[in-house]
Amino acid sequence: MSDTETLNKLRSVISRLARELNATATDEGLTPTQASVLGLIAFRGPLGLTELARLEGLNPTMVSRVIGRLTELGLIQRDPNPADxxxxxxxxxxxxxxxxxxxxxxxxxxxxxxxxxLPQESARTIIDALPALEELALALRSTHS
Incomplete structure (x- = not known):
């Protein structure tokens, strides 16, 4: 589809955007990982730790640490899983x-x-690209599922 240099630029821009957005969580006292886990839990509802680790791409030790900290801060609660x-x-x-x-x-x-x-034309180009970027996100997700 595209050359390697263009794909590297796209990946780099997406990574930089994610880092900049993640920095907003540090203003609220959370690490980017803690904010991501909290966001997933708040969005998806009750989650088991194994599913959470899979969805976030974290190892069980890291999930345990993050859950411990979020629990200490009163941002999440742990409950017995009714299924197990x-x-x-x-x-x-x-x-x-x-x-x-x-x-x-x-x-x-x-x-x-x-x-x-941004110049109005650049802002419009970004907004117009949203449907294609959403498709890219879905395609990336399906390669990891």
């Missing part, structure tokens, strides 16, 4: 959902401010 009482599932608390909404709002505002600073 030996296992636990985690879900966001009201405080966790509020923080996740604040992080989403900060990220949305940051993107809006940046788009406003």
């Amino acid at each position: 009482l030996r296992a636990i599932q985690v879900e966001a608390t009201d405080l966790g959902r509020e923080l996740q909404q604040r992080i989403k709002l900060l990220r949305t505002e940051a993107i809006g401010k940046c788009l406003d600073q």
Whole structure:
């Protein structure tokens, strides 16, 4: 489809965008990984730790650390998994959902401010590319499922 140099540029831009957006979570006292895990838990509802590790691409030790910290902060709660009482599932608390909404709002505002600073044609090109970028995200997801 495209040459390697173009694909590397696309990957690099996506990575830089993700890093910049992740920085908004540090303003709220969370690491990017903690914010990502909280976001997934708040969005998907109660999740088992194995599923959470798979969805986030984290090893069980890292998931355990992140869950421990988010629990300490009162952002998530651990409950017995009704399907397997030996296992636990985690879900966001009201405080966790509020923080996740604040992080989403900060990220949305940051993107809006940046788009406003770009030349109008560049901003329109980015907006017009959204359907294709959504397709790319779905295609990437399906290669990892």
